Amino acid sequence: MTQQHTLRIATRKSALALWQAEFVKAQLEHFHPELTVELVPMSTQGDIILDTPLAKIGGKGLFVKELEQAMLDGRADIAVHSMKDVPVEFPEGLELYTICEREDPRDAFVSNSYKALDELPQGAVVGTSSLRRQCQIKALRPDLDIRDLRGNVNTRLAKLDNGDYDAIILAAAGLIRLEMPERIASFITPEQSLPANGQGAVGIECRSDDEVTKRLLAPLEHQHTRIRVLAERAMNRRLEGGCQVPIGAYAEVTADQVTLRGLVGALDGSQILRAQVTGPSEQAEQLGVELAEQLLAQGADKILAEVYKDSQ
Numbered sequence: 001m002t003q004q005h006t007l008r009i010a011t012r013k014s015a016l017a018l019w020q021a022e023f024v025k026a027q028l029e030h031f032h033p034e035l036t037v038e039l040v041p042m043s044t045q046g047d048i049i050l051d052t053p054l055a056k057i058g059g060k061g062l063f064v065k066e067l068e069q070a071m072l073d074g075r076a077d078i079a080v081h082s083m084k085d086v087p088v089e090f091p092e093g094l095e096l097y098t099i100c101e102r103e104d105p106r107d108a109f110v111s112n113s114y115k116a117l118d119e120l121p122q123g124a125v126v127g128t129s130s131l132r133r134q135c136q137i138k139a140l141r142p143d144l145d146i147r148d149l150r151g152n153v154n155t156r157l158a159k160l161d162n163g164d165y166d167a168i169i170l171a172a173a174g175l176i177r178l179e180m181p182e183r184i185a186s187f188i189t190p191e192q193s194l195p196a197n198g199q200g201a202v203g204i205e206c207r208s209d210d211e212v213t214k215r216l217l218a219p220l221e222h223q224h225t226r227i228r229v230l231a232e233r234a235m236n237r238r239l240e241g242g243c244q245v246p247i248g249a250y251a252e253v254t255a256d257q258v259t260l261r262g263l264v265g266a267l268d269g270s271q272i273l274r275a276q277v278t279g280p281s282e283q284a285e286q287l288g289v290e291l292a293e294q295l296l297a298q299g300a301d302k303i304l305a306e307v308y309k310d311s312q
């Protein structure tokens, strides 16, 4: 590496994406004081199509395609992603090389009037566009009126503050990173609602043949997080679920064992399939597949087929 080496980070322009890119930049500069790191902010399809419910647009990787093209064209060297938005498969020539330490993976209950989900009055209006959150909240509280809520974190908070909703559900990690932890009225436990695979974790993608960049990224790797996220993603991959599916996946690691919980739900919360597996950490991905197969044996394929049919 020469003194002048510059590493360019392709990033979306939302506050959270920029925070994550700046975080990776700071880490890289910390480990490599000689390195210059630049951000290359860009808009993605997912940022542009704002008026259609995400579940209806479908299409895996709405938020990553442009970033990936920039790396393939050599306009950028790495892309920083929220792991939960990264498709399970990568285009030829690119790979997810680094998984950084996870922030709190739980969902957060956010409201100006109520402290928790079970305090909401009958028929209260709750905002979320996530099918996963929708089905689990419906199962807990069938009376609630769940309405679509799009936009980046600040837009969603503004809609809550306008009085459009009694409460909204957001990833705790986003609120913590954007320095708004006081917005979290309470955490939603994994028992109430399983988080999305990879929630709270940041991943770094680069060109497969870019050994220089890989060496620079190596110190940012967090093995414990990798095991958890690999197990969670393997489950989603086996279920062929993108990021807009009513699938929850949550892994925890104790000593050298990983415990993975998974769930597939019907959108109205009328049916929720759950399963859990435990095994050695080295077999994280196999455990994810095993869990998916348990869910398929319970009929997850029928539920998911129904969801995909509705989103056509």
Ligand SMILES: NCc1[nH]cc(CCC(=O)O)c1CC(=O)O
Pocket: 082, 083, 084, 085, 153, 169, 170, 171, 172, 173, 174, 198, 199, 200, 201, 202
């Ligand atoms: N789908 C959007 C998205 N992607 C990542 C996060 C939060 C941070 C994370 O999971 O790392 C969010 C916002 C949210 O779900 O509230």
